[in-house]
Amino acid sequence: MTQHTTSRRSLLAAALAAPAVAVGAPLLTATPAAANPVDGCQTVVDWTAIILDPAVENVAGAPAEARVIRLAGTEFLQLRGTLTCAFTADGRLGTLPATIRPPKLTRGVCPRNNSQGINAIRIEANTAGAVNVFGPQSTNKVTWIQLDNFSSVLG
Numbered sequence: 001m002t003q004h005t006t007s008r009r010s011l012l013a014a015a016l017a018a019p020a021v022a023v024g025a026p027l028l029t030a031t032p033a034a035a036n037p038v039d040g041c042q043t044v045v046d047w048t049a050i051i052l053d054p055a056v057e058n059v060a061g062a063p064a065e066a067r068v069i070r071l072a073g074t075e076f077l078q079l080r081g082t083l084t085c086a087f088t089a090d091g092r093l094g095t096l097p098a099t100i101r102p103p104k105l106t107r108g109v110c111p112r113n114n115s116q117g118i119n120a121i122r123i124e125a126n127t128a129g130a131v132n133v134f135g136p137q138s139t140n141k142v143t144w145i146q147l148d149n150f151s152s153v154l155g
Contacts, residue, residue, distance in 0.1 A: 044068040044075060045099050050131060052094040056085045064147060066096050066125075068154065077106055077125060079150035086143060087136035093145070096129035103127065106152040113143045123150055 050064040058064055064081035077100065083093070096102075107124040121142060122134040136142040 040072065042070045044070050047080070048097040048099060050079070050081070050094045050096060052083070053092045055087075055091070056083050056093055058082070059084060059144070064094060066100050068100055075154040077102055077150075077152050077154050079108075079110075079123070079131075079147035081148070082144065082146045084144050085133075086141060087133055088138045088141050089136055090132065090134045091136070093123065093131045093133050096125055096131060098129070101127060101129050103155050106154060108150040108152045110148075110150050111146045115140050115142075121145060123147070125152075 045066075045068040047065040047067045050066050052058065052064060056064075059082040062080075062082040064079070064083055066077065066079050069076050069078060085093075102125050105124060105126050107122060109120045110123050111119060112121040113119075116139075118135075118140055121136070123131060123145075124134065125131050133142065133145065
């Protein structure tokens with residue numbers, strides 16, 4: 001029995017050609033649908049300052065802010081900014097603006113000062129708009145937090 005092998009190149013060419021052959025020319029020449037104004041990403045609530053707890057301060061030039069975006073029909077809470085603090089236990093970072101209230105508890109992980117090999121902290125925003133930090137310990141103080149990579153699904 002003869003065993004046939006097919007090169008990867010021919011498989012790739014066939015895979016790329018199949019959709020065009022299957023749908024025919026009308027789809028290939030059709031005009032595209034109306035574009036979303038912001039390349040598929042829509043700002044629902046623009047960047048707005050987070051009301052910080054008295055024990056937390058903004059770093060100059062990088063204030064703590066929150067916004068809501070919609071991407072492919074899904075809304076995300078995003079945070080940005082860098083904060084200085086002195087957390088030695090779980091605590092309140094601040095409060096989201098009244099225009100942003102998550103419909104459920106949402107959480108993410110953000111960078112923090114590297115201490116004893118721990119360099120991330122859990123951040124949660126609840127339905128009342130409270131933004132809390134979880135993870136600091138008296139033996140492992142959190143002195144700064146960078147919110148820039150926080151992005152969590154709402155709803």
